[in-house]
Amino acid sequence: MNFRGCIVKPSYKKYFLFSITSLSIFLFSVQASHAFFDSGKDRASAEIVLDGRTYTRGDLIASLLTAGFSNRFWNDDVARRDGSSAFGEMVGSYMKDEPRAYEKDKKWHPWMADHIHRPYGWPASGVVNKWQRSKVSVAFGWPAYSLASVGDGRKSPSISPYNGVGAENFYATIEKAVLQTIPQISGQGIPALKFMRLGDSDDATENYARIRIVPTSLMNVRSPSNPGVDSYKIEFQERMFWAGVPLQIPDPLVEAYILPDHNNNIDLVICKIDISATEDDVYRVVPKCLVSALGLPELFDKSKYYTSDVQRDSLLAYDTVKGHQPDEISRTDGKIISVTEREKYLLKLLYCSAITSGMDKASVFRTLAESSHCW
Numbered sequence: 001m002n003f004r005g006c007i008v009k010p011s012y013k014k015y016f017l018f019s020i021t022s023l024s025i026f027l028f029s030v031q032a033s034h035a036f037f038d039s040g041k042d043r044a045s046a047e048i049v050l051d052g053r054t055y056t057r058g059d060l061i062a063s064l065l066t067a068g069f070s071n072r073f074w075n076d077d078v079a080r081r082d083g084s085s086a087f088g089e090m091v092g093s094y095m096k097d098e099p100r101a102y103e104k105d106k107k108w109h110p111w112m113a114d115h116i117h118r119p120y121g122w123p124a125s126g127v128v129n130k131w132q133r134s135k136v137s138v139a140f141g142w143p144a145y146s147l148a149s150v151g152d153g154r155k156s157p158s159i160s161p162y163n164g165v166g167a168e169n170f171y172a173t174i175e176k177a178v179l180q181t182i183p184q185i186s187g188q189g190i191p192a193l194k195f196m197r198l199g200d201s202d203d204a205t206e207n208y209a210r211i212r213i214v215p216t217s218l219m220n221v222r223s224p225s226n227p228g229v230d231s232y233k234i235e236f237q238e239r240m241f242w243a244g245v246p247l248q249i250p251d252p253l254v255e256a257y258i259l260p261d262h263n264n265n266i267d268l269v270i271c272k273i274d275i276s277a278t279e280d281d282v283y284r285v286v287p288k289c290l291v292s293a294l295g296l297p298e299l300f301d302k303s304k305y306y307t308s309d310v311q312r313d314s315l316l317a318y319d320t321v322k323g324h325q326p327d328e329i330s331r332t333d334g335k336i337i338s339v340t341e342r343e344k345y346l347l348k349l350l351y352c353s354a355i356t357s358g359m360d361k362a363s364v365f366r367t368l369a370e371s372s373h374c375w
Contacts, residue, residue: 048060050340050342050345051341057375061365064368066298068297068364069128070126070297071125071126073125074241074244075087078090092224093225110206111145111268112237114261115243115267118242118243118262122242123260123262123358128350128356129264129265130266130351130355131295132265133191134192135193135194136192136193136210137193137194138193138195138212138290140174140213141212141213143208144208145206167275170273170275173279174215175197181287181290182290185339185347189351190294190348193290211293213286213289215272216272217275220255221236241259245258247289247293248298250300252274253274253276253281254285254289256270256272258295269293273286296346296347349374
C-alpha cells in the first residue's frame with residue numbers, strides 16, 4: 001500500500017478531548033498544591049482524640065521529644081551512702097580498670113561482651129534509640145546464652161534465669177503480665193513482641209530474647225569498687241555498661257535500661273524487678289517496662305512528661321470491684337487496659353519509617369512538623 005502524497009488529517013475531537021484532559025490535570029494539580037500548602041497552615045492545630053482527650057499534632061510532637069530522648073549518662077546516678085554523687089569515682093574506676101580481654105568475655109558472656117568492650121564504637125547520647133528488628137522476644141531472667149563457670153567448674157549463678165531466693169515464683173505472674181500487655185502495643189509499625197517461655201532452647205543461642213524481665217535481690221548495686229569475688233554475678237557487671245540508657249520508671253521496685261549498639265539500634269533491654277514486689281506490683285510495672293523498652297526512655301518521668309498533661313494514674317483508674325490492677329482502665333468488653341492510647345500513638349510516631357536511629361531532637365522535630373508522612 002502506497003501512502004505517498006496522502007495528507008493525514010488530525011482528529012479535532014481527539015485533540016479537543018486531549019486538551020480538556022490536560023487542562024483538568026493541571027487544574028487538579030494546582031488545587032492539590034494549594035490544598036497541601038493550606039494544610040501546612042493547619043497542621044499544627046490538627047486534632048487527634050486519644051483516651052477521650054483532644055491533642056494537636058504539636059502536643060504529640062512535644063511529648064515525643066520529651067519521652068523519646070534521654071541526656072542521662074550511664075552511672076551518673078550512682079550515689080555514695082550519704083546521697084552525694086559518685087559519678088566522678090565511677091569515671092575514675094573506668095579509667096583505672098585494666099583492659100579486659102574481649103575474646104575471653106565473648107566466650108564466657110557472649111551477650112554481654114559487646115556492651116562492655118564496644119568493639120564497633122560507642123552509640124551517640126541523647127538521640128533516638130529504636131529497634132530495627134520487626135520481632136522482639138521478651139523473656140524471664142538473664143539470658144542463658146553463656147558459658148560462664150566458677151573456678152571449680154560449676155555453672156555460675158549468673159546464668160540462672162533468676163537471681164535471688166524466691167525469684168522463680170515470679171515466673172507465672174510475669175508471663176501473664178507480658179502476655180496481657182503485648183496485644184495493646186502491637187501493630188502500626190511497632191515491633192511485634194513475643195514471650196519466650198522459660199527453657200526455650202533459643203535463649204541459649206544468639207537468638208536469645210532481647211527484652212529481659214529480671215526478678216532480683218540485687219538492685220542498684222553499681223559501685224566504683226571492684227566487685228571482687230562477686231564479679232560473676234551479672235548485677236555487679238552492670239557498672240561496665242557505659243553506653244546504657246536508663247529508663248525513667250519512677251518506682252523503687254524497678255531498675256531498667258536500654259543497651260543500644262554503635263548505631264543506636266536497640267540491642268538489649270533489661271528491666272529488673274525487686275523480689276519484694278507483690279503480684280499487683282508486677283502487673284503495674286511490667287507494662288511500663290515494655291512500653292519504655294521500645295524506645296521511650298523518659299516516658300514515665302512525671303517531672304517532665306506529665307507537667308502539662310493528664311496524670312496517667314488518674315487516667316488508668318483502679319477498679320477494686322473487678323479486681324483490676326492499678327494503672328489500668330476497665331472497659332465494658334471485659335478487657336484490661338494497661339497501656340494508654342497516647343502511649344501507643346507516641347510509639348507509632350517513633351516507628352514511622354522517616355524516624356531513624358541516631359536522629360537528634362531537631363531532626364525528629366522537623367520531620368514530624370513539616371511532613372504528614374508519619375500521621
